Amino acid sequence: MTETVLCPSLERIxxxxxxxxxEYFENCSIDNGIIEISKISFPNVIILTQDCDLAQEYSFRSxxxxxxxxxxxxxxxxxxxxxxxxxxxxxxxxLGFGMRxxxxxxxxxxxxxKKNNNPRYHYLDFGSESPLIPSIIDFKHYFSINxxxxxxxxxxxxxxxxxxxxxxxxxxxxxxxxxxxxxPE
Amino acid sequence: xxxIIPEDQIVxxxxxxxxxxxxxxxxxxxxxxxxxxxxxxPKSSPYGVxxxxxxxxxxxxxxx
Numbered sequence: 001m002t003e004t005v006l007c008p009s010l011e012r013i014x015x016x017x018x019x020x021x022x023e024y025f026e027n028c029s030i031d032n033g034i035i036e037i038s039k040i041s042f043p044n045v046i047i048l049t050q051d052c053d054l055a056q057e058y059s060f061r062s063x064x065x066x067x068x069x070x071x072x073x074x075x076x077x078x079x080x081x082x083x084x085x086x087x088x089x090x091x092x093x094x095l096g097f098g099m100r101x102x103x104x105x106x107x108x109x110x111x112x113x114k115k116n117n118n119p120r121y122h123y124l125d126f127g128s129e130s131p132l133i134p135s136i137i138d139f140k141h142y143f144s145i146n147x148x149x150x151x152x153x154x155x156x157x158x159x160x161x162x163x164x165x166x167x168x169x170x171x172x173x174x175x176x177x178x179x180x181x182x183x184p185e
Numbered sequence: 186x187x188x189i190i191p192e193d194q195i196v197x198x199x200x201x202x203x204x205x206x207x208x209x210x211x212x213x214x215x216x217x218x219x220x221x222x223x224x225x226x227p228k229s230s231p232y233g234v235x236x237x238x239x240x241x242x243x244x245x246x247x248x249x
Binding site: 023026033034035036037038039040041042043079081082085090091092093094095133 | 234235236237238239240241242243244245
């Protein structure tokens with residue numbers, strides 16, 4: 001069971017923070033005097049950026065510094081999907097995307113998913129007492145988001161923070177996924 | 186889905202949630218730090234149920 005803690009609203013953004021209703025800016029176009037902005041609203045996302053970078057960035061903002069060396073342009077996050085939707089391959093159906101269906105796969109494949117033996121996914125079970133439902137992160141779907149935007153919404157949109165041990169595990173698996181080497185078949 | 190929860194009910198739910206956390210934040214002053222106006226805390230509406238959605242905004246650029 002993944003343990004979480006509540007975050008005081010003014011505390012800095014940290015690795016493992018879970019935010020609700022985060023908007024990702026897709027694109028913007030102008031045609032014949034009409035501006036069209038497309039964005040995706042994710043119900044839950046989790047912060048993946050290394051905590052030391054976030055701590056330094058917070059320190060940079062709090063104190064007067066001679067240079068902006070520790071500034072972060074953006075923060076890496078990944079969506080938390082409803083685990084049941086992922087298993088059914090329908091977690092992105094509202095975006096018109098069909099995804100792999102795990103339901104009906106071998107028991108081993110499904111167990112691999114929940115035991116975090118599949119390097120692409122990270123399963124989080126927050127326990128029956130938590131209002132957070134079992135969720136799955138798809139490491140392929142990480143994206144970056146402006147830190148000022150996150151800071152502006154943290155008071156109302158930050159839900160919980162994953163406990164240190166569990167966020168270290170998540171961080172290690174994400175880094176491992178990013179650094180994998182694809183070999184020709 | 187909109188949730189309309191009476192403010193006193195939010196406080197009760199919120200206190201119970203805080204006491205269950207490993208931080209053991211049972212002191213009233215710690216409870217007061219949290220955003221009690223957050224209407225998503227009640228367990229009857231778990232987080233993360235819905236799917237990501239695309240929002241498209243269109244606007245006409247007005248000439249000066």
